[in-house]
Structures are given as structure tokens and as C-alpha cells.
Amino acid sequence: MALSTTVSQRKLIKRKAPRGFLKRVFKQRKPHLRLETNSDLLVHLNCLLLVHRLAEEARTNACENKCGVIKKEHVLAAAKVILKKSRG
Amino acid sequence: MPCAKLGGCGLERRLRERSGCKRTRFRTRPCCSPEAIPQPVQRALLQTPSSRRLRSQTKMTARHCSHRARSIDRLAHVQASGHLEEQTPRTLLKNILLTAPESSILMPESVVKPVPAPQVVQASRQESGRGSLELQLPELEPPTTLAPGLLALGRRKQRLRLSVFQQGVDLGLPPSQEPHGNADASSLTSSLNLTFATPLQPQSVKRPGLARRPPTRRAVDVGTFLQDLRDTSLALAPPDTVLEDTQPFSQPLVGRSPSVHHSLPCPSHSGAKDVERAASRRTWSSGLGLQNNGAGKPAPFLAGKVEEVGALAMGFPNISSNISGEDVIEPLQNGVGEEAEERMEESLREVEKAAEAQGSARAEEPEGHIEVTEAEGSWGAVEAKEPEGSSGDEDTSGRTASPELASSTPEFLRARRLQFLETAPPPSTAVLPSEPPEPLSARLPPKPRIPGSRPRQDPYKTGLNHYAKLFSFYAKMPMEKKAVEMVEKCLDKYFQHLCDDLEVFAAHAGRKTVRPEDLELLMRRQGLVTDQVSLHVLVERHLPLEYRQQLIPCAFSGNTVFPAQ
Numbered sequence: 001m002a003l004s005t006t007v008s009q010r011k012l013i014k015r016k017a018p019r020g021f022l023k024r025v026f027k028q029r030k031p032h033l034r035l036e037t038n039s040d041l042l043v044h045l046n047c048l049l050l051v052h053r054l055a056e057e058a059r060t061n062a063c064e065n066k067c068g069v070i071k072k073e074h075v076l077a078a079a080k081v082i083l084k085k086s087r088g
Numbered sequence: 089m090p091c092a093k094l095g096g097c098g099l100e101r102r103l104r105e106r107s108g109c110k111r112t113r114f115r116t117r118p119c120c121s122p123e124a125i126p127q128p129v130q131r132a133l134l135q136t137p138s139s140r141r142l143r144s145q146t147k148m149t150a151r152h153c154s155h156r157a158r159s160i161d162r163l164a165h166v167q168a169s170g171h172l173e174e175q176t177p178r179t180l181l182k183n184i185l186l187t188a189p190e191s192s193i194l195m196p197e198s199v200v201k202p203v204p205a206p207q208v209v210q211a212s213r214q215e216s217g218r219g220s221l222e223l224q225l226p227e228l229e230p231p232t233t234l235a236p237g238l239l240a241l242g243r244r245k246q247r248l249r250l251s252v253f254q255q256g257v258d259l260g261l262p263p264s265q266e267p268h269g270n271a272d273a274s275s276l277t278s279s280l281n282l283t284f285a286t287p288l289q290p291q292s293v294k295r296p297g298l299a300r301r302p303p304t305r306r307a308v309d310v311g312t313f314l315q316d317l318r319d320t321s322l323a324l325a326p327p328d329t330v331l332e333d334t335q336p337f338s339q340p341l342v343g344r345s346p347s348v349h350h351s352l353p354c355p356s357h358s359g360a361k362d363v364e365r366a367a368s369r370r371t372w373s374s375g376l377g378l379q380n381n382g383a384g385k386p387a388p389f390l391a392g393k394v395e396e397v398g399a400l401a402m403g404f405p406n407i408s409s410n411i412s413g414e415d416v417i418e419p420l421q422n423g424v425g426e427e428a429e430e431r432m433e434e435s436l437r438e439v440e441k442a443a444e445a446q447g448s449a450r451a452e453e454p455e456g457h458i459e460v461t462e463a464e465g466s467w468g469a470v471e472a473k474e475p476e477g478s479s480g481d482e483d484t485s486g487r488t489a490s491p492e493l494a495s496s497t498p499e500f501l502r503a504r505r506l507q508f509l510e511t512a513p514p515p516s517t518a519v520l521p522s523e524p525p526e527p528l529s530a531r532l533p534p535k536p537r538i539p540g541s542r543p544r545q546d547p548y549k550t551g552l553n554h555y556a557k558l559f560s561f562y563a564k565m566p567m568e569k570k571a572v573e574m575v576e577k578c579l580d581k582y583f584q585h586l587c588d589d590l591e592v593f594a595a596h597a598g599r600k601t602v603r604p605e606d607l608e609l610l611m612r613r614q615g616l617v618t619d620q621v622s623l624h625v626l627v628e629r630h631l632p633l634e635y636r637q638q639l640i641p642c643a644f645s646g647n648t649v650f651p652a653q
Contacts, residue, residue: 014554015632021551026602029587033594034601038651041635042607042623043586048630049616050582051555054575055562062565070563072570079578086614087585 017044053082189255552576586610604639 019040026035026043035043057078062070556575560567593606611617616626627639641649 014557017631017635018551018554021547021554024547025551025583026587026590029584030591032600033591036601036603038639039602039604039607041631041639042604042611042627044635045627045631046586046607046611046614046616047555047579047582048558049611049626051559051575051579052562052630054578055559055564058559058571059563059565068565070565070567070571072568072574075567075571075574075578079574083578083582083585086582 017041019044022047050082050086053086054078057082549576552579555579589613 022040022043058070058074061074061077556572559575589610590602590606593609594602608623617623624640643649
């Protein structure tokens, strides 16, 4: 299992899905429901894609403001857009 | 000329050129069945002349009556063998033909099929290959015998053919010793064997992963000690002991403070005893550990304690056997709130002083021992070392404490943890090789049940942090701390929405379990999965291989699909 992969950014990114964490969160919110094994991974995939979109949007916002650093406001605005879009 | 009736294929002409007298016989047949011609012709392209001949012959035979085919097969085999290694395949085939039972009508087919199938390699090697395959058969499991059958037999029931083929193979085993030496044959067989060994490997690989703990530490005395335990235990409820041993840190037993005190000294000294016993390699001490139903725990516990308690192992032989229930109970009643060192001392003393061994004491002690060992491990391996001369506190405790032992050991552990958490957690935890202490120390922070925030925040935050780090990675730009917190808030909200949606989807499907189909529907609604982009594409893009394998069904060798659907 690839616990972490060294990236060109010198950061160690964990590619492992926090399956226990996801399962626990789901159990805490919906104790009457059960989460299947593989759907756990798909939830992780969903989160990854969400984070991806959020990051893209935040980066766009920051670049528009000609900022070299992503600030809280950029993230907030990005979150508004993305969460609205991914409401389904 | 009958040759003219055959197709104008050059191969056929070549065949004719090399034809022997026997060929003429077969040439006429293709005329009867023109369909037979192209196939042998095609095959001839791939193979050596002998194999061509064989093939053409066998093909023709296959088309005809079984009895005729049989005779033809025999002839084919004879002819083929003539071109193979000297005598070995011939004798082999002859033996097969002579000894093979005639009842099987499929025999010719089985003979025919395997012949054309391995012909892909080389005709000369076929017989030797088969022979070496036969040799391999007894070594390998039945699946390997399926190899030739699977290879060759496409038409009918493979099992039937295999049995038939196996008979012939087995019969042909003795004379097939010689082709064994053939390098090609061995390579062929090895290659064939390899292909069929692969499906076995994943199964065999799985097993070592499951066998986590070596069961070798179990001592022989468990049975006797268990008996003693049962005999002497008065109020010891087996479920309690089971509960304690398997889950020494179980929470439900926390509430009994008075009993905890009693149990404190007892387990402490009993634990020391256990450690020492382990040091001294006493079987019964290990049995004690085992009695606690902690199975693997006490044993590794004891093993780990050996180092620390080595000093204490001196007078233990006497003590261990002599520990009585009273002695055990005595330390219980002693000062509960004292430091662990004192307790350890007491326990050690008790151990040493226990001159009169008693089964009942032993029975109770084992439970305490294990708890104590655990407690020791977690808090004070060092403490255990010091107190050699335990005081005679043992005498004070009474029998009544013993029943409390069993039930209160987990509580005791609890209390000890809470008390000693600040005192000496790190060294003991580091020393402990066994599992219970480690999860114990790890669980300690959330253990103190402060209602609300504490247990909720830590693991929750770390999980969100994981995704926040991914966010900063994907953004490829430096971020402020506040922005990261913002991301975590968004994730929190997103999780809420996600759970709600999944609940709705599952309820819509009349289920109470969330399945991957619900997830797919969710992603479709979010616009991530479209008609152009399917879920599998997304999985392949973003998830690592191990998860991909679990999510996307893939065909593997042996006609299996994983994950099964």
C-alpha cells in the first residue's frame, strides 16, 4: 500500500484513504445506516474530487486577485460556488 | 491422382512429397471431408513435418468414426513417436496404447486434442512434455493436471476427458522417466506448471497474512490451570473473566472504585509474578497468562516483561507455587492509593512470601497476573524491578477480595491508568511489545470521558486535516492557516450533505446499507460522472492501484473475476 508518495513539491502526500475516519464519521451522523466496504473508497474518491475542485477554484480566485497566497476569502468564495454546484 | 483432389496448397504438396506409404491412405479421406483439409493445412504451417503428418492424420481421424479414429490415432502416435526422442516417447505411447482401457470413446479425442494443442510448441516435445507433465502430476495438485486437459479439450466435458487422459497418463508414467531429462520438456512442463501455479499463489499468500500471532507460545499447563481456576473460583464468573481478559480496557467495568482498590495490589504483584515466571520460563506461568483468556496478550506480555523482571525471578519458583488466595487478597486490601512502586513491591513480596501454594490462589492470581502484567507494562516496569522485598501485606487481604479480582481487574487497570497516566507512561509503553499496552496508551487521551468535545475533536480533526493537506497540495500555492481552517469547515459541511444524500438514496432503493451504486448516483448528480466520463475512469485517475483493484472488477487467470459480482 502506498502510504505516501514523494512529490516534486517535496511534500509527502498520503494516498491512503482514511477509511476508519470516514466510516466513523458516517456512523456518527447516521447510526441507523451502514456503509459498505467498497463504498468507503468511493466516498474517499468523492472527497478527493471535491477537494480538487475546491483547490482549483480557490487558486483561480487568488490569481484573479493577483495574490501569491491563497487567503481565507478566496477559499470561502470558492466553497460557496462549489458546494452550490455539488448539491445535486 | 488422389493428390490432385487435395487443395492446391503448397503444404499439401510438400506433404505429398514426404509422404510414405501410409499417406495415401489418408489422402483419400480428405476427399470425403473437404473441410478437414484446410485445418490440417493451417496447422501444418505451424509445425514440423512430423507434427504435420500427425496433425493431418489426427484431424482426419477426428472426423471419422471413433473406432477408425482410434486405430488412426495409434498409428499417428506411432508415427509421431518415431520422429521423437529415441524410444522413450515410443515406449511411452506404446505402453499407453497397450494398457489404456478401451472403453472410453473419448480416448481418441483426448489423445487427439492434446496432440494438436501442444503442437504449438513443438511436435517433438509434445510427447516428452506430456511425459514430464505426467511426472509433475503426482507432485502438483490436481489443478495442474487440468492444464493439458484445458489446453487440449475445448469441446466436451473436460472432466471426463481429464479422467480418461489421466488414466493414460498414469499408465504412461513409468516409461516416461526418460523424457523427464529432456530440457525442453522440462521447460515446457515448468512453463505449464507455472501457469497453473499462479492461481494457487494468491490463496497461499493470503494465509500468512491472516496468521498474525504465532500460537506457539501456548503452554501445556493451560488445561490444568483452567481446571484449577474453575474449581477454585467461587464467584468468578467465566464471562467476567473472559470479558476482562479479552478486553482488559473495556469501559463498562470502570465504575467500581472500591473493588478497584482491592484489586490493585493483587494484580500488581500477580503481574510481577507473571513477569518473573516468564523470565524463568515457567510453563505454568505462561499458562496463567493464557488462562486469563487474553490468549496472545499475556504471553507476549510476559515475554516482554522478562527483561524487566529478570531481577525478580529469584525467589519466584517458591512463591509462584505458594501463592494463596489470601496472599493475593492481602495486597488488595493494602494501601490502594499508593504509588505503583509500592504496590509492585507488595506484589513482589507477596509473590516471594507465598510459600504455600494453593490452587485457588493460583486460579485467582492468573487473572490478576495478567491484569497486573498489563498494568505493569503500561506504567511501571521499572517499579516492578525495585520492590524485591515486598512486605507482608499479603496477610491482611482476605479471601473476599479474590472474587473482586476477576471483576475488578479491568477496573483496576482503569484506575491504574488514570492514576499513573502522568507518572510513568512513556518508558513502560515503550518496553511493552504486546498490543494491549500500546492501544492502551494510545487510547488514554480519549479515555477520560469528558462528555463532548475532546474525543470528538481529535480524530475528527486529524481526518479533516488529511483532506486539508490534500487541498493545499492540489492548490500548488502557499496558503494561510485560516484558509486551511476554512477548508476544514467546508469539508465538514460537505460531509453532512453527503451523508444526507446517501441516506436518501439508500432509502429510495429500500436499503439500509449504503452501497457503491448510491455513490455512483451521487456523483452523477454532482456532475462528476457523465455519459462521457464513467465512474471507472475517475477511479482509475484518482485512486491508487490497490483501491482500483477492489473497485473495478477485473478478470484474472483461472476464469475468475475479482471482486466477485
